[in-house]
Amino acid sequence: MADIRLDALTKQYPGGTVAVNGLDLQIADGEFFALLGPSGCGKTTLLRTIAGLENATGGRLLIGGTDHTHTPAGKRDVAMVFQDYALFPHMDVADNIAYPLRIRGLKRADRRAKAAETGAGLGLSGLLERRPGQLSGGQQQRVALARAMACQPSVFLFDEPLSNLDARLRLEARTFLKRLQKELAVTTIFVTHDQAEALAMADRMAVMDAGRIRQVGTPAEVFHRPANTFVANFIGSAPMNLLPSTVHGNSLRVAGRSLPLPDGAPPVADGAAVILGARPEYVTIEPDGPGTLPGAVSIVENLGASALVTVEVTPSGDDPDGADPILVQAMVAEGSEPAPGQRVSVACQRDRALLYDAESGDLLEGEAPAGHPGAGDRATSASGQGR
């Protein structure tokens, strides 16, 4: 059991590419922590740097309070599960699970017994004599987990643990992994590019982009109050509506129409350019009236229990830059979706909408409204960006 601390950790490749750019991060003991980001954002490099497979070129890495920045891989008391599981094809399941114990010099009989015990805990009892090639994807994943557990490390590192499973199995494995992590209470970092996975499994998560952390927080914080437009766009099954607008006194002008300012919005100078952020889940279809955006339904996507409705907002005549139509997406309950082409009005829930600075894309924070903690994490995310 150990906590992990990164101090300005940097990894620059010989070619000059900075994959991890001065990251500060603290992961508590026993936490299930997700590193989320698009491909090439440096999340896997960060994981490999923590494992010791890549050498950090700057900063410090502390595991359990000990500086492990330059400790060779294998001496850090961490176990890693690779994306392809990396099960040795020439060993049977029991030998695979027992491999870390073989390195520690345990006798063959002892380690086979320990492997059988660990395997039994993961439902692998009948499979111990098989080769990895004879296992299904889900079974291979459990063997890889058992192998990581066999050496009883203080930190687990999972690189895209679910990406090799089919969609149905992925849901099962998600629940299974989360339960297993809670039972073992071992600090776990996992890398994923799937925001749904991160939201579902993690205690806390970091959203990364281009080698930097853009936001750190609990899944609820990251979902409800994305710290910038990048995170707002990346998180959520449908991306957040980001509407360019200007502030006019106590209201916002969007496409030449007037909308009320969101609750808890900070004071913004009159005429300042901002971006109004509203998740499709918090956009409603209303009768035409003040504080709504009128438009025509262009597309209705059926998502099962709900439908995603895209509305093309009609700019008002006095809009100076009304040439570009604005698209707003709204999540509507099943059965109440409008027909394509129908004229409707959309409105944002004032207590859920957010304002972003139009230039930097950062969230404009007022006093955090009750029930939305998250101000406490701003320091972490800000220092991640500041470098």
Next chain:
Amino acid sequence: MTVHAPAPSHSALPPISRPPAGMVVGQFVRRVLFYVVIALLTVFFALPMLWLVLAPFDANPHLNITIPHFTLHNFVVVWQNPYAIKSLVNGLILAVGTMILVVVLGAAAAYALSRVRIPGRDALLYVLLLLSSIVTGTAAMVPIFLLMTDLHLINSRLGVVLVLTGGLLPAAIFILKDFMDSTPRSYEESAKVFGASPLQILRHITIPIARPGLATIAVWAMVNAWGNFLVPFILLNNQDLFPSAVVVYTFYTEGGQPQLGLIAAFSLLYSIPVVVAYLVVSRRYGFRFHGGIKS
């Protein structure tokens, strides 16, 4: 062929059910020709094999195939020949020596080339492969002879092994590198995170996974060295050091007649190590690779 109702009128039937007579004959002739050619080819390849198996046991072998007057006398002649058995041992020393050098050096080079990115790597490999056939070929024999003379490696088994190894290595590296490329790096990295030392990774992971490929290359190198005539013929001039491939060239009477009984029996003995090596490897590995994973 059966035709079911409704029966078509007879006038319409013949063109469908029976092709013109010329076509039938043409098809028949083509068939016959095909089998004749196949039979001739089979005989062409099978006859030498049959001779190899029958002639050694024939009391009076000729360059034709007859039911032998069974005898083991030819093997006694081989045993009594001052060079025959010795040459088999010499041949084995050269073949096994070459095999070990090719496998060890080839595996090490292939592994390094597969894991480390160096500029111009692929071009280097192709050029090596292209030039390798020259090293053991006729074209380079004079410079190689001069080189070996300067190195005092004429009449030395080491010299022959080195030249043979040099000729075989590029192709071995080329094949083994492809094989190592198909083994994911994550196997080694996984072992590394669990604390395995480089030597342990090599012993536990890399070599066992590469073993079928290494075995294939080993047999291939051995067979090549075992069958090579030119290199030992040029680099060795002491008959006590001649391998079998060279010695069989000396099995003539003073009158210049080939000693067919001796040659036949010796040839059979000569082919045994190769067959055994293939059988062993094919049995254990089936000349298949099991590296890589399903993804």
